[in-house]
Structure formats: C-alpha cells, structure tokens
Amino acid sequence: MRVDAGLARLLGLSRTVVASLAEDGRVEVDGRAAGKSDRLVAGAWLEVSLPEPEAPTTIAAPAEVVNGLTVLHADDDIVVVDKPVGVAAHPSPGWTGPTVVGGLAALGYRVSTSGAEERQGIVHRLDVGTTGVMVVATSEHAYTVLKRAFKERTVSKRYHAVAQGHPDPSSGTIDAPIDRHPKHDYRFAVVAGGKPSVTHYDTIEAFRAASLLDVRLETGRTHQIRVHLSALRHPCVGDLAYGADPTLAKRLKLERQWLHAHELGFEHPGDGRWVSYVSPYPADLARALDLLRE
Numbered sequence: 001m002r003v004d005a006g007l008a009r010l011l012g013l014s015r016t017v018v019a020s021l022a023e024d025g026r027v028e029v030d031g032r033a034a035g036k037s038d039r040l041v042a043g044a045w046l047e048v049s050l051p052e053p054e055a056p057t058t059i060a061a062p063a064e065v066v067n068g069l070t071v072l073h074a075d076d077d078i079v080v081v082d083k084p085v086g087v088a089a090h091p092s093p094g095w096t097g098p099t100v101v102g103g104l105a106a107l108g109y110r111v112s113t114s115g116a117e118e119r120q121g122i123v124h125r126l127d128v129g130t131t132g133v134m135v136v137a138t139s140e141h142a143y144t145v146l147k148r149a150f151k152e153r154t155v156s157k158r159y160h161a162v163a164q165g166h167p168d169p170s171s172g173t174i175d176a177p178i179d180r181h182p183k184h185d186y187r188f189a190v191v192a193g194g195k196p197s198v199t200h201y202d203t204i205e206a207f208r209a210a211s212l213l214d215v216r217l218e219t220g221r222t223h224q225i226r227v228h229l230s231a232l233r234h235p236c237v238g239d240l241a242y243g244a245d246p247t248l249a250k251r252l253k254l255e256r257q258w259l260h261a262h263e264l265g266f267e268h269p270g271d272g273r274w275v276s277y278v279s280p281y282p283a284d285l286a287r288a289l290d291l292l293r294e
Contacts, residue, residue: 003027004036007048009170021048069103072133072277077142077270079109080135082279085256088128090119100134111136114143123147124155124220132159132261132279137269145269150220156265156276159215160204161225162258162288163234164245166211170203174228178221187241188223190231197221199228207292209248210237214262225259237288252288260285 003022004015019036021027026049027034040046068084083089083100090101101122104111111121114137121136123146137143149155179194181187198218205212211234215225223242229235230242238249239257249255265276281289 001040002036003029003034003038003040006040007046010046015171021050026050069098069100071104071107071109072279074109074138075270077137077139077268078135078146079104079111079138080133080264080277083126083131083134083261084282085129085131085284089125089134090122095128097128100136104136109138111138112140112143114140124150126261127223127226127259129256130259130261131282131285133264133277134261135264135266135277139269142269146266149266153218154267156263157217157220157261158263158265159217159225160260160262160281161201161213161215161229162210162237162285162292163213163229163232164210164237164248165234166206167201167203167213167229167232167234170206170211172201174199174201174232176228176231178224178227188221188227190227195219195221197224197228199225210292212289226257252291254284254288256284258285258288 004018007018007027008015022034022036025033028047029038029040029044069087070082071079072082073080081100086097087103088095088097088099090099101111101119113120115122121138121143123135123137123143126132126134135146137146175198176190177192177194178188178197179191181189182191196219200216200218202214203211204214217224226236226239226242230239235242235244236257236259237252238244238254240246240249244257260281261279263276263278265274267273268275
C-alpha cells in the first residue's frame with residue numbers, strides 16, 4: 001500500500017493532508033523520510049509529525065440565551081447564533097414550534113427585512129433536528145452580501161456527523177444529484193437529473209459501531225449530508241427517516257440524527273475580514289459519543 005493511502009486509513013486523514021505532510025518531511029518509514037508514493041510493507045515502523053492545529057478565528061460576545069437559542073456574536077450587520085435541537089430557522093406551514101427568527105425578536109434584535117416575510121434575514125438554514133452555528137443578516141447590505149456568498153460557495157461550512165459503520169474509503173467525496181424523493185414528499189434522495197450536490201468527508205474517529213466524520217459542503221441542498229451518507233449506506237446515527245438503525249439510536253439514548261454544524265466561516269459583510277464561529281457539541285450528542293467510546 002502507498003504511504004498516502006496507508007496513513008490516510010490509519011490516521012483518518014485525507015490523502016491530500018498526508019501528501020502535504022510527506023512533502024514537508026514529516027513522514028518517516030524505518031527512520032528514513034518517505035514520499036507519498038513510497039510503498040509500505042508489513043512490520044515497517046512509521047513516524048509521523050503532525051503540526052499543531054490552527055486555532056479558529058472566533059469572535060464572541062457574552063452569550064445571550066432564550067428558549068435554548070444562544071447568540072454568539074452580534075453587530076450592525078450580522079447575528080451569529082448557536083441553534084439548539086427542536087428549533088426551526090423560520091416559520092413555515094405546519095410548524096408551530098420555536099424559530100430562530102422568533103427567538104431573535106424576543107431578544108430584541110432587528111434583522112434585515114430582505115427576503116420573504118416569514119424568513120427575513122435568513123440567508124441559510126439548518127434542519128429542526130440539526131444543531132449548530134447559523135448566521136442571520138441584520139442589515140440589508142449584509143443580506144445581499146451573504147446570500148451571494150452562499151450562492152457562490154465562498155462560505156466555509158463544516159459539520160460533524162456520526163455515521164453508522166465505517167465509510168470506505170475513510171476520506172472521500174460524494175458527488176451525487178439530489179431532489180425530492182419520488183415517493184415521500186418530506187424526504188429527499190439521490191435522483192438522476194436532480195440538483196448537483198457535492199459533499200466531502202474525512203474520518204476523525206472510528207468506533208466499533210460508527211465513525212465520527214468531519215464533513216464539508218460544497219453545495220447546500222436540503223438534507224444534503226443526511227441523503228449522501230444514506231446513499232453510501234452509512235446514514236447518520238439516529239436518522240430514522242434515512243435508514244438508520246433504531247436499535248443503535250436507542251442504545252445511545254439519541255432521539256434525533258447525530259449531525260452538528262460545528263463551524264461556519266465567511267467574509268464579514270461589513271469590513272471583509274474572514275471570521276469563523278464554532279459551536280461545541282450539545283449534551284445529547286456528547287453523551288452519545290461517550291457511549292460509543294465505551
């Protein structure tokens with residue numbers, strides 16, 4: 001097996017990252033510097049020097065919480081929130097529960113009036129059952145800039161997901177079109193002729209029954225991660241709508257899909273600087289991880 005393929009599998013890194021480490025002289029096999037295409041043999045001694053992870057640029061104000069909705073940052077252009085489970089981004093037909101829009105109004109925040117009346121200020125959404133970082137526009141200028149950024153895919157969206165089993169390869173790209181499920185209106189599926197959809201993933205940690213993945217979205221289709229992982233036959237743990245094993249979800253005391261919007265980065269619409277906001281795992285997802293490790 002090649003060095004890049006072998007270390008990618010052993011360490012759960014992408015082959016691109018391993019190749020970069022090899023080019024920097026950070027990979028040794030039996031005491032000698034190894035290139036990415038060198039071959040590994042049984043019994044070889046591998047030594048890899050990993051660089052310190054870069055600390056994300058995070059701008060945070062004292063958190064304000066209402067109905068579980070936490071405000072991470074607010075200024076004249078944006079409000080960044082940490083959305084809890086059970087909260088929708090905005091009102092919609094048939095939904096009578098709490099919303100991000102309603103929570104911000106309760107806290108006294110004015111949001112942009114751009115967009116449809118029920119979703120003013122909303123430039124992207126998370127599912128009701130998905131937690132994590134969202135940004136809401138508070139100025140008309142910010143709404144225009146952020147909508148363009150999401151459309152042009154210049155926003156960095158990183159999710160963490162726990163998938164059943166072990167995706168093979170451990171790092172990869174899923175490029176499969178998505179559209180509404182032909183038989184179930186409330187679900188989506190990989191459908192020929194659907195909208196182009198691209199998801200990149202890397203394995204962070206492997207357990208006996210599942211894998212913790214770092215997922216980066218190139219496109220932003222409804223239920224994209226859930227649909228793509230289901231199409232791989234490795235659905236998000238707890239995602240019963242997309243084929244997850246209910247027995248495993250019960251063992252992990254999980255009542256929704258293990259999917260979390262972990263980090264959101266973008267150019268600030270006010271001054272153009274790059275900003276990044278991170279959300280820690282909520283209690284139910286952290287507990288499920290602990291149980292998997294046990």
